[in-house]
Amino acid sequence: MRCPVCHHLENRVLESRSAESGQSVRRRRECLKCTHRFTTYERIEFAPIVVINQNGERQSFDRSKLLREVIRACDRTHVPEAEVEALVSAVEAELQQRTYREIESREISDLVLQHLRSLSEIAYIRYASVYCDFENVESFVETLDRLRSKPPLRDTEINRSTEAESAEPSRV
Ligand SMILES: [Zn+2]
Incomplete structure (x- = not known):
């Protein structure tokens, strides 16, 4: 970081503190x-x-669109709105942690389904039927079976699985 006055490159940090409610770190430096x-x-x-x-x-990821989709799937399932919000935030955080920035919509649907499983079976089946683009009933049943065989994600597992994913080489 160049000094704005003399353009010297070396400086020392006098103070570091959290700023913008934890979104950034503010550092006082001396040339x-x-x-x-x-x-x-x-x-x-x-x-x-x-x-x-x-x-x-290709489209940029739209959080509010995903939120609307999940709200629709959870309609009349008694899943609290806060849980739906938390689900979307968790999915978004998982996507943000990946080393590659291009993600197939199917992967996002899979993530949503893994989370939905522990919230509501009805919402899970609704979401799968709308967003997994099945060719026929067999492929629908096959996908449900495949997803059901995966254990539902819990907080600790979410952290572990995103760590494992970020260790993978970039696919783009
Ligand atoms: Zn200076």
């Missing part, structure tokens, strides 16, 4: 040459997530 003091902010870079639809179209 080692002219002792000018300046402030820098460090933030997490969120690159946009690109979703590849079944027909090959």
Whole structure:
């Protein structure tokens, strides 16, 4: 980081503190040459997530669209709204942690289904029937069987599975 006054590259950090409610770190720095003091902010870079639809179209990930889809699947299932919000946030966080930024819509549907399983079977089946694009009843049943054989995700498992995924080499 160059000093804004003398353009010297070396400085020392006088103070680091959390800023913007934990979204960034604010650092007070002092130039080692002219002792000018300046402030820098460090933030997490969120690159946009690109979703590849079944027909090959690319769109940026739309959180509110996913939220609407899950709300519709949970209609009259007594799943609290807060749980739906938490599900969408968890899916989004999992996507953000991946090293590759292009994700097939089917992968997102799979993630949603793994979470929905522990919330409501009805919502789970509704979501699967709408977003998994089945060719016939057999492929629908096959997918349900496959998803049912996976254990439902719990908090600790979500962390573990995202760690395992981020260790995979980038697919793009
Ligand atoms: Zn300086």
